[in-house]
Amino acid sequence: MTTRLIVAIDVPKFERAKELIDMLAPLDVLFKVGYEAIYGYGEAILALLEARRANYMLDVKLHDIPRTVHAAVHALVRPGLRLLTVHALGGNAMLQAAVEAAQERAAELRIEPPGVLAITILTSIAPEDLNELGLQGGPGENAIRLAALARDARCSGVVCSVHEVADLKAFFGQQFVAVTPGIRPAGTSHGDQARVATPREAQAAGADYIVVGRPVVGDADPYNAARFILDELAAPLRT
Ligand code: C5P
Numbered sequence: 001m002t003t004r005l006i007v008a009i010d011v012p013k014f015e016r017a018k019e020l021i022d023m024l025a026p027l028d029v030l031f032k033v034g035y036e037a038i039y040g041y042g043e044a045i046l047a048l049l050e051a052r053r054a055n056y057m058l059d060v061k062l063h064d065i066p067r068t069v070h071a072a073v074h075a076l077v078r079p080g081l082r083l084l085t086v087h088a089l090g091g092n093a094m095l096q097a098a099v100e101a102a103q104e105r106a107a108e109l110r111i112e113p114p115g116v117l118a119i120t121i122l123t124s125i126a127p128e129d130l131n132e133l134g135l136q137g138g139p140g141e142n143a144i145r146l147a148a149l150a151r152d153a154r155c156s157g158v159v160c161s162v163h164e165v166a167d168l169k170a171f172f173g174q175q176f177v178a179v180t181p182g183i184r185p186a187g188t189s190h191g192d193q194a195r196v197a198t199p200r201e202a203q204a205a206g207a208d209y210i211v212v213g214r215p216v217v218g219d220a221d222p223y224n225a226a227r228f229i230l231d232e233l234a235a236p237l238r239t
Contacts, residue, residue, distance in 0.1 A: 003203040003233050006057055006179070007226060008032040008213030014041035018048055023223050024216075025052045027230060030082055032211055034059040046078065055082045057179075057209075061119055063087035066097035073101035073116075081114045083179065083209075085159060088118040088146035095153030115156030115177055120146040123161065123182070123194075140164070144171065151176060157208070162197035165205040174206075181211040185229055188215040199232045 007029050009017050017037055024031075033056055037045050049056050058076055062069050062085070069086065076084060086098045098116045106113035120143040121130070127138050135142050147158050147168055157177025160168060165178045184196040191214050202210045212229060219225035 001203065001206060001237075003199070003207050004028070004030060004209050005199075005226065005229055005233065006030045006032045006209050006211045007216050007222075008034065008059075008181075008211055009045070009217065010034055010036050010213050011217060012036060012040060014044050017041065017045055020217055020222055021045075021048055021052060021054060024226055025054050027223070027226055029226055029230070030054075030209070031056040032059055032213075033057070035061075049080055050078060053080065055080055057081075057083035057085075057117075057211075058114075059085050061085050061087055062094075062098065063090045064094070066093045069094050070097040070101040073098050074105045077102055077105035077109065077111075077114060079109070079111050083115045083117055083156075083177075085117050085119050086155075088120050088150050088155075088158075092149060092153050095150055095155055099154045117177065117179055118146065118150030118155045118158045120150075120158055120160065144168075147172065147176075159211075161195060162202045162205050162207060163195065165202075165207050169206050177208045178206065179209040179211060180205075180207040181213075183210045183212045183215075185212075185215055185225075185232070199229050200237075203233055204237060 009020055009031050011017050033045055062072055102113045102116055121139050151172050159179045161182055162180045168178055180202050182193045182196050183199055183202055184190055186198050190196050199210055216222050216225045
């Protein structure tokens, strides 16, 4: 099973993002561009990724009325965009609008459509917060229910923890894409991630992509840190 590495470019300045992208672009990685980069230097980083012919994920976590989300996705689809995120809590019509816009715009540009990934329950939401929000049940139940909603709306998959991958694949099929953050290579700091897994554990669980931020971009040698993870993913799995 192939598990690909996505490096989260979560840095405040474009100059540093550019250094990282130039350094890591020769490797077989995708880049994740999130709020910090999009709101801080969005056009510059998108132009750079396009110029470097890099593949990337836009972690835009869209959540608005269907027409607005359709327009946003239409504006975001470009060559190199492989994955983009939307909140499952936006509902079925919004999710469908995102998937349709991705397909329509990609057809206009004659490129592969990006996969639309749903965010189910943010990991920062505690069980007691769910009740306050009017959602019954625990985080796990809500995550599965929202993943089903995403699947019904023809989303490609979800962002989830390594611990949820096996259940998601069992319920929704192997082709339902699982992208897992919270990855820490053995021996690196956990930062603020409470539940972590190694790249190898994520791969063994069936993750299609792992998202790694600080252990790569915060390392004194990001190129080597990324290569180390790629080597770990390339080694044959012993079962
Ligand atoms: O630096 P670190 O490896 O923790 O970065 C992980 C990336 O994945 C960050 O961009 C973070 O926003 C994102 N993420 C996460 N946990 C989630 C969803 C997204 O860490 N549940």
